[in-house]
Amino acid sequence: MSRVEASVALARRNEERVLRAAHPIAYPAVRAIPGPVRRVPGLGVVVKDATLLRGVLMDTASFTKNGPGAPSDLWTPVLGPRVLLNMEGEEHLALRRKLGPLFAPAFVEALVADSLGEATRELADRLGHGERVDLVAHARRGASAVISRLVGLDSDVVDDELFARVSAVTGFVSLARPRLTPRQLGVARGILSELGEHAARAYHGDESTVPGRMRALGLDEREALGAVGAFVLTGTETIVSFVPRLAAILCDSGWLPRLAADRSLVDAAVAEALRVTTPSPVMLRSTIAAARVGDVTARPGERVILATFAANQALGEFDPSVNAAAQLKQLWFGAGAHYCLGAPLAMAQIRLTLDALLGVAGARGGAGLRVAARRPARGVLIPSYASLVLEAGRA
Ligand code: HEM
Numbered sequence: 001m002s003r004v005e006a007s008v009a010l011a012r013r014n015e016e017r018v019l020r021a022a023h024p025i026a027y028p029a030v031r032a033i034p035g036p037v038r039r040v041p042g043l044g045v046v047v048k049d050a051t052l053l054r055g056v057l058m059d060t061a062s063f064t065k066n067g068p069g070a071p072s073d074l075w076t077p078v079l080g081p082r083v084l085l086n087m088e089g090e091e092h093l094a095l096r097r098k099l100g101p102l103f104a105p106a107f108v109e110a111l112v113a114d115s116l117g118e119a120t121r122e123l124a125d126r127l128g129h130g131e132r133v134d135l136v137a138h139a140r141r142g143a144s145a146v147i148s149r150l151v152g153l154d155s156d157v158v159d160d161e162l163f164a165r166v167s168a169v170t171g172f173v174s175l176a177r178p179r180l181t182p183r184q185l186g187v188a189r190g191i192l193s194e195l196g197e198h199a200a201r202a203y204h205g206d207e208s209t210v211p212g213r214m215r216a217l218g219l220d221e222r223e224a225l226g227a228v229g230a231f232v233l234t235g236t237e238t239i240v241s242f243v244p245r246l247a248a249i250l251c252d253s254g255w256l257p258r259l260a261a262d263r264s265l266v267d268a269a270v271a272e273a274l275r276v277t278t279p280s281p282v283m284l285r286s287t288i289a290a291a292r293v294g295d296v297t298a299r300p301g302e303r304v305i306l307a308t309f310a311a312n313q314a315l316g317e318f319d320p321s322v323n324a325a326a327q328l329k330q331l332w333f334g335a336g337a338h339y340c341l342g343a344p345l346a347m348a349q350i351r352l353t354l355d356a357l358l359g360v361a362g363a364r365g366g367a368g369l370r371v372a373a374r375r376p377a378r379g380v381l382i383p384s385y386a387s388l389v390l391e392a393g394r395a
Contacts, residue, residue, distance in 0.1 A: 004254065008317050011252035014374070015276060018245065019309075021376035022383035030307050037294040044069060044303030045287075045296055050311040050331055052294050056285060056304055057335040064088050065338060067286030069303030073179050075233070078169070078188045083226035084341065085234065092337060098217050099227060102210065103344045111210075112348040115145040124356040127392045128363065132372050135244045135353075135388045142243075142349065143236045150231050151195050152202020152209035163236065165191050170237050173381050192229050199228045235342045238279040241384040242346075243353050246273040248388055249318055250357075251371050259320075260362035270350060271325035274332045276318045279382060281309035283334060308332065360392055368393050 001009070019027045033040065036049030047053050056063050065086060066072040072086035079086075084095060101107065119142060126133050144163040147153075153162075169191055172184040180188060202209035203224050207216045214224035250256040250269065259266055283306040287298040298304055308331060315324040333340035340346070361368045369390050377386040 007252060007254040008319070011249045011318055012276075014248055014252055015245065018376040018383045018385060021378045022380050027309075030305075030310055035295075037296050039296055044305050045293060045298045046305045046307055047293055048307045048310040048314070049294065050314075050328055053283075053306045053308060053311050054329075054331065054335050056293060056306060057283070057338070059291060060088060060337055062287060062289045062291035062298070063285040063304060064288050065285060067288060068301055070284050070286035074173060075230075077180065077185055078192060079229045079233070080222070080226055082223065083230040085230055085338065088337070095219075095223060095227070096337075096341060098219055098223070099214070099341060101217055102213065103341060105344060107213075108344045108348045111146070111149055112345070112352055115149045116142045116349065116352055119145065120352050120356045123353070124360050127357075127360045127369065127390060130392060132389050132391045135247055135390055136240065136385050137387070139240045139243045139353070142353070143240050146239075146345075146349065147195075147232050147236060150210045150228055150235075151198045152205070152211045152228075153198050163240075165194075166232055166236050170233060170381060195228065195232060196225045199225050231342060234340075235345065237382045237384070239346055239349055241382045242274070242277060242279045243350060244385045244388040245277045245279075245383075246270065246350065246354065247357060247369075247390060248371055248374065248385065249273050249276070251369055251390070253318055255318075255320060256357070256361050257368040260358045260368070263358065265320040265323075266354065266358070268320040268323040268325070270347075270354065271330075272318050272320050272323060274330075275312045275315065275325035275328060277383075278309040278312045278332050280332065280334075280340075281383065282307055357390075 030046065030048070033046050033048065037045060037047045037052055039045050047056060064070060066088055075083065076086050082091070082095070084092065084099075087095065119138065123133060123138050140163045147162055147166060169188045172180050172188065199211045200221065203211040203215050203221055205212050207213050211224050211228060214227065215221075219227065247256075250259065250273070255269055259269055285304040285306065287300055287302045287304060290300060291298050293304070312328065312332060315328070316322075329335065330343070333343045357369060369392055371388060372391040373387065373389040375386045377384045
């Protein structure tokens with residue numbers, strides 16, 4: 001095995017540890033299901049092929065997010081019935097259109113620079129001065145800052161506790177039991193209504209906050225508060241999962257110093273890392289009209305489990321120079337009507353941190369960054385590191 005192959009294999013082994021710490025049984029079990037699609041009694045129709053998976057996402061006449069076994073079971077009781085991720089058809093499209101300007105590049109870049117700029121400069125400074133920095137703690141703080149912006153809180157209210165409260169809600173969800181207990185529902189509603197109070201105040205204020213901007217874009221108060229809740233729940237853990245995993249893969253595989261020296265493959269490296277990690281590993285749909293998925297006919301009422309992580313990983317090892325991710329049309333962000341609305345925001349956050357890390361790695365004369373310590377998170381829904389400590393090498 002060459003040195004390059006050994007480094008890529010190390011990156012894969014460490015990723016595998018992250019996946020197994022989160023789902024020691026479910027991951028190997030889904031991987032072991034043979035073929036591209038199969039009915040698994042008690043679970044539903046499991047799809048593991050990228051083309052079939054995209055076909056399901058695009059076929060909104062047969063598959064919905066709003067039915068038995070779909071995500072609406074989980075989120076409707078917490079967020080109400082009209083929060084994008086549990087809507088379909090014209091009404092869904094109309095709400096997405098209204099929200100579109102919030103994710104326009106200029107708005108997103110400004111939001112990310114305002115909320116994360118200073119903390120990111122501090123990250124680079126500390127690493128540059130030889131300090132060890134936990135990238136997970138940094139990513140959590142960044143996520144809290146973005147949540148505050150989305151909810152319309154002042155930046156001085158940003159704290160780690162905010163992240164912890166939001167994560168408590170997503171932490172209730174498990175693959176085996178995708179519905180909240182009455183106690184969990186009570187806690188989740190409490191947290192969301194607390195955030196909702198801030199968002200309602202901001203909604204009635206000026207346009208400088210995200211909820212205020214939503215009012216200007218024509219959303220009624222209920223739509224705005226629902227959208228804020230949806231953003232906070234969908235856009236927090238995915239980023240906190242991905243940014244440290246990206247850094248770990250780049251350090252382990254030896255790609256970080258290569259990218260620092262020549263940034264032409266940075267986009268491919270991010271796409272490849274999104275492909276092999278797939279931070280939102282599974283999507284769910286409920287069948288409303290019988291439809292063929294490969295060799296299997298999904299029946300009305302049946303749940304379809306789209307194992308995006310398996311489909312994405314089937315394309316091989318992380319390799320920005322091959323960039324197998326290019327053929328997937330960003331399947332890690334979904335496809336069709338529910339394609340991740342927050343993708344531009346996610347990409348802006350990712351690029352800001354990655355540019356800072358590349359700056360540190362480049363400035364150290366190619367000595368780069370290394371992972372000084374790491375600990376995968378156990379029993380979480382979105383596979384993540386609990387901590388990933390980075391350290392700059394000696395220049
Ligand atoms: C790396 C980070 C992220 C990944 C991998 C990701 C992935 C996804 C995926 C796969 C879907 C589609 C789910 C489905 O069709 O069932 C989705 C939807 C969504 N995402 Fe993201 N997401 C990320 C970050 C964010 C962020 C930062 C936000 C913040 C606003 C966000 C907001 C949303 C919303 C609102 C939807 C629902 C859209 C709809 O149903 O119309 N996401 N995301």
